[in-house]
Amino acid sequence: MDAILLQILNGLDKGSAYALIALGLTLIFGTLGVVNFAHGALFMIGAFCAVTLSRLLSLSYTTIDPERTDFLGNPLKVETPYVEAWFGPETGAAIIDWSVPLGILFSIPIMAFIGLAMERGLIKYFYKRPHADQILVTFGLAIVLQEIIKYFFGANPIPTPAPDVFAGSFDFGAMIGMDPNVIIYPYWRIVYFLFAAVIIGGVFAFLQYTTFGMVVRAGMADRQTVGLLGINIDKRFTVMFALAAVVAGLAGVMYAPINSPNYHMGMDFLVLSFVVVVVGGMGSLPGAVLAGFVLGILESFASMAQVVSLLPGINQIIIYLVAIVILLTRPRGLMGRKGVMES
Amino acid sequence: MEILRVEGVNKSFGGLKALNNVNFKVNEGTVHAIIGPNGAGKSTFLNCMIGRLAPDTGTVMFGDISLTGMKPHEINQVGVSRVFQTPEIFGELTLLENIMIPALAKRDGDFALHAFARVDQDAEIRDKAMHMLEDVGLAEKRDIIASSLSRGDKRRLELAMCLSQDPKLLLLDEPTAGMSRADTNNTIDLLKRIGDRGITKVVIEHDMHVVFSLAEKVTVLAQGTIIAEGKPEDIKGDPRVQEAYLGGAHL
């Protein structure tokens, strides 16, 4: 029972990452009708925003300590971050410590800019092109983006810890009135889940309650009619692309402490998030979120030793297996509409 | 002799009753028109006949074959062809190919793995397609891509595709919608000519000019029910029909 509850927690956590990426993918697909294979790369760039910020904050000046030596026997160069020099060691260290949450603010303008640049510079020329071309060009872009990151940051994962207050874990079980020491869960993962919930809620509220969102939703349903009303829908769609990029970026920033970012983390997530989007039903935002959580939870269950010993290898294939079953029983995914991407 | 007999067909979409106990017969070799105001259920009716929609109850008999439950390609294989309201053609293929495909389907059945034959050396099919194109006056355009045709030409092409199968029954869904008067007259001529081949035709039409120049029998559908049936001249004078058409402006 506890084990199952824990796996549900795990699944919610993994699911929130899937859901956030799938949400962005669906926004882009639903509004612009573009299949964006570079979306995983946006997630990855988000994570590297956190890395960059923590590097920037740790920019240091060098002094030489003649007392100590480095590995070659030369006098040791001691690096002191500027922020520590400016704000005093403690405040400075605290600022560096908080670089991931600060990365949220840092990443928003960057991701928005990347999103705008992508849409205006490339994607907009592909609205009328076949989906295969869109896939190909965004896939090429994804490769280019990840190679650029690799060029500057290397291929190894880069540790990007959460602030100290969120390090470690706490007794979640005791908090919700269960026996202590049964359900222990890391702070940061709870933070991540709550963060994802806020972002998802925010996006839905934005689409539901603002005029802008209403126009976009109308545009998703029938682009031409909205265009006839004299509303410049294209401009709004550009903003939606930027929004999707920001969502992916934020998902990445916050994910950095969970798994140390590396340049191919986007590709690792890309295929899975496509499966998530399709299982949810192409073009359906609630579907994408629902499928993200469902697949996340099922994946966690399939990883349990009892399940694996019963069905060896099931943890490797569960997502794909579920995807096949769902697509065969529900032709357009969980919440898909008819006629989207079927020809 | 009856070629098509529809009995007790009902069809609802959610709460909306689209077809209400429709009974309908078509005699072999005749041209039978179905008319009715917008939303009368004409297209639904047609779709129920050719397997695109499954009727909730009732039977559709083609000769002594029941069409209910059959798949579209099976219905075609027993001799029912259909012309759509917006022309359904193979846009990326040439006109000649567009005609050869139905001709091959007629000759070789619903699936044939002729992976090693040469399309361009199949003289029988080619000649047939060429004749057909000549019949509809598109012979000169045989090698151009079908999507580049004008709307009227596309309709003629689609008609030619259906005719190349020598169907026993041809269903036409507004074959002249959106056509100029000259094109409409051409099409009427064409349809009259194929009358000579003894093909039974069911035409759904808005344009009364077309209906009265073609049809031997007219069925009037309103709100999913047949309200009148008879010879064109009888229908013209039927008050129920005039009422259904809001004072009979068309008539």
Added chain:
Amino acid sequence: MLGLDKKDTSLFLLVLLLVVLAPFLLNPFPENSELAQFNAGYPDLMQRFLIFGIFAIGFNILFGLTGYLSFGHAAFLGVGSYAGVWMMKLLTMNVLPAIIISVIFAGLFSLLVGYISLRRSGIYFSILTLAFAQMSFSLAYSVLTPITNGETGLQLALDDPRILGVSQVDGSIPLAHFFGVNMRDSFELSLGGWLFTFNAGYYLCAVVMMIAFYIAVRIFRSPFGMMLRAVKSNQQRMNFTGLNSRPYTLAAFVISGMYAGLAGGLMVAMDPLAGAERMQWTASGEVVLMTILGGAGTLIGPVLGAGFIKYCENIFSKINDNILYEWFSALPEAVSDILVFVIHPFIGKGWHLTLGIMFMLIVIFLPGGIMEGFQRIGKLFSRKKKKEADASGATPAPAE
């Protein structure tokens, strides 16, 4: 010739000529010149060009004709490879049975996958095929290790039974051969500074690929091929024309799966190892890229796309800074430093970047792939010619 019309015959002969003369054409630079780095005329790469060419030709029969975008075709190549290696382990080192069994296994597997996946269309079909391929990859890499040898890849061993052959020759694993002709055997021709290699394995691939290409041409020109194009064009009309589109698409799927298996079989015939990675989604994506880059739906485009990608992968990845400095050794040091600095990100470990940029450029500017590039060049020439003809031949029309 061979039941092809004139145009196809000349295309076929052109391809034949290119394939036969590839050892010359791909080695245009003298052996010890600086540009020898760009020579691709060595057996392994030439074999790869043809093998992936076959793979792409097959994929094109499905994608180019019917428009069904499979994202899992690498699985059939992988299954074919495994079957081929097992044949060489159990039966004989003659490559013929291995190739045949590869095609059969890949065909059966694609029948299964196709039967299920073709119940859906569009992106739902793509995701179904992707799911099957990823499952195959994951399982082959892990729990199926006893059959596939997992991470390492299935390979030959000294104690394989090889019923119709020998387990080992003087403590070595026997070489793959085709009725006695070893796949590794090569003739070499040295002409001045040039060196040309004619490899037995390559020419076996060449024969197989020409057969595969011939079959593809026949399919393209057959009623069956026309029906497949009809599927792509308008499936609704097809059904109302009395054609059952499912068996057509399934047949195309299985045929292209068998092509993939053939490629897998040839791969192990040339190099008897079957790695699980060749089933990964990236490998499936690669053949999609090859086909689209070359020109989907064209006869020869996919082969060119395959050559393009394999060339990038094998040639650019091997250029390192040292080689760059050698190239620019004649220039002043500062200039060569700058040049190396600029080029450095694109070569060696940066070959992915080069490939990514090339994809984007081709897709952006040549939607019809490399073939469209050729057509444009061709048009440019014919226009020029026409202009010349106009200029020289036409007398100015007298004004009225």
Added chain:
Amino acid sequence: MSLIRKPLNRRSILRAGALGGTALAMPTILTSRAWAQGYLNEPTGSTVTLGFNVPQSGPYADEGADELRAYELAVEHLNGEGDGGMMNTFSSKALKGSGILGKKVEYVTGDTQTKSDAARASAKSMIEKDGAVMITGGSSSGVAVAVQALCQEAGVIFMAGLTHSNDTTGKDRRANGFRHFFNSYMSGAALAPVLKNAYGADRKAYHLTADYNWGYTTEQAVKESTEAMGWETVETVKTPLAATDFSAYITPVLQSDADVLVLNHYGGNMVNSLTNAVQFGLRDKVVNGKNFEIIVPLYSRLMAKGAGENVKGIFGSTNWHWSLQDEGSKAFVQSFGQKYGFPPSQAAHTCYVQALLYADACERAGTFNPCGVVEALEGFEFDGLGNGKTLYRAEDHQCFKDVLVVKGKENPTSEFDLLEIVEVTPVEQVTYAPDHPQFAGGALGTCNSGA
């Protein structure tokens, strides 16, 4: 013009043509000379080409880059440039800094992509196109085994880079292949006594194992050696290679009564699983009255860096570490550090050593002929290359040397100073019989010179 039928060989023929001084336009006449060649890619000019086949893309690209640095350094030293590095401390004095057998060492590089197929393609192009007489490098066992088999088949020497699976010199051993790096068995054998000292003999271990060959052999090795000293194995769970989030595998550990977690993971898997395990508070846990502990059997400094703080105090084993104080290690760290500005990784070390060992074997054998090299390396004993006295065992072409047990350092002084050496396990403790069950089922076969 003449055609000659013979196995593939490229540069050698060209050189023959060049020596003949034939005019460019004239077809070279090749005589029976080529037949006289004893082996594949025999260097006939003034240079010899080696092939460095390392991962340049994919997850191990940084390790590959470090390997490449080491190879470049080795080539410098072999050609008599630089400070000579370990050549000065190497017990064999055959190398003179004048290339190998008087021929200047040149090299070609390629990208394995950490995929068997790509690695073989790259190695093949080195053999067929560039005339490489030896292939070396790699950062995973799958690739090592695949390329080793290829080199055997083609007839060149393979000097493995970083490969830790037992299979490389176990069931997949080949006559033309040699491994300097240690293996899973040695990790287990070296770790067990240290773990017993540190954590006691009464422990319950839970294994998370990467679901592929290397993971299997490492799990088996650690399991057998820890069980031999009294530990109990509670559960072993396989994790998919593609997994990035290990929470679903870590939480059941919390629920079990295990008090030790063994992470048979490498690379990104290791970084993520270790990070996740620490996040879930495993290290703060007390089970059965004992502190919960985590073990990473194969450590790599480059990878440890990715896990950041989380490695502190965690035991593992490694082939070599730059903080070793023997003369050989110091000399290597010095020349590597001078050239690149940071200390070398264990991958760099093993690759550098392999290059030197190969060159030395050629010198001693007096030929590049693979069979001669095999003979010279088999049973070769040496010292001064950083791991103390070492033997290249003839039966399986595995090096036997001391193994380092290390621990994540609590107070690192620099970004390279992540591991501290806990114990240098003497070679006797990690030696096993060639037919040990963990290595059974393979045979070297005979050397192949490609002739």
